Amino acid sequence: MLFALLAWETSVLRTEEGGEPPAPAREATSGPVAIPRGAWNASPVRPSARPMGTPRRITVHHSGSRSSRYAVADVAREIRGIQHDHQDRAGWADIAYHFVIDRAGRLWEGRPLALQGAHAGNDASNRGNIGICLLGDFDVEGPTAEQRRTLRDLVSCLESLYGIPPAEVHSHRGIRVAHGLGSTICPGRHLLAMVEDLRCDGPESPSATGGEPVLGP
Numbered sequence: 001m002l003f004a005l006l007a008w009e010t011s012v013l014r015t016e017e018g019g020e021p022p023a024p025a026r027e028a029t030s031g032p033v034a035i036p037r038g039a040w041n042a043s044p045v046r047p048s049a050r051p052m053g054t055p056r057r058i059t060v061h062h063s064g065s066r067s068s069r070y071a072v073a074d075v076a077r078e079i080r081g082i083q084h085d086h087q088d089r090a091g092w093a094d095i096a097y098h099f100v101i102d103r104a105g106r107l108w109e110g111r112p113l114a115l116q117g118a119h120a121g122n123d124a125s126n127r128g129n130i131g132i133c134l135l136g137d138f139d140v141e142g143p144t145a146e147q148r149r150t151l152r153d154l155v156s157c158l159e160s161l162y163g164i165p166p167a168e169v170h171s172h173r174g175i176r177v178a179h180g181l182g183s184t185i186c187p188g189r190h191l192l193a194m195v196e197d198l199r200c201d202g203p204e205s206p207s208a209t210g211g212e213p214v215l216g217p
């Protein structure tokens with residue numbers, strides 16, 4: 001498994017260096033390139049999963065875990081642990097989120113995008129809602145520069161792929177408030193500022209530098 005991952009990472013680095021011919025344009029229906037769920041030894045999705053429909057919004061979370069590490073094998077184990085909690089303790093069909101971003105900025109596939117997530121709070125808030133989870137506790141520390149870059153690129157890619165407007169990029173706290181659900185600390189105050197910045201679709205908004213975050217609706 002580790003071998004396959006290293007090969008994957010090498011191919012990504014080669015592409016980013018620009019030393020090879022550009023890859024063929026992806027079909028409009030394909031999603032961002034992420035490390036496939038097989039790489040973290042995912043259990044199969046359970047039959048209770050519902051179809052996603054057309055994605056029309058995005059919600060950003062943190063894992064709340066301070067122990068998150070950089071090594072590929074450690075990250076794979078951590079994501080597998082999250083799936084275990086969601087399937088075997090919460091009773092959900094799969095890991096709640098569609099994407100996971102680790103401390104090194106790697107993008108990992110979570111629940112398949114064709115399936116509705118279980119991350120926002122209830123069925124209404126999960127409908128058409130892409131869940132992204134950054135590993136770390138961002139109430140006590142900030143996301144790494146690599147995590148921020150990957151999140152920004154991923155959100156931008158999803159926005160253009162599905163025609164999602166920046167106003168439909170939410171924090172977990174924001175989407176819960178918008179749906180009349182109880183508030184949550186997620187995604188932590190340091191990541192919250194960045195999510196509000198993404199909602200404004202500009203890198204230099206006041207919220208990015210610690211201004212008052214604007215919560216939904």
Ligand SMILES: [Zn+2]
Binds near residue numbers: 062119187
């Ligand atoms: Zn959350």
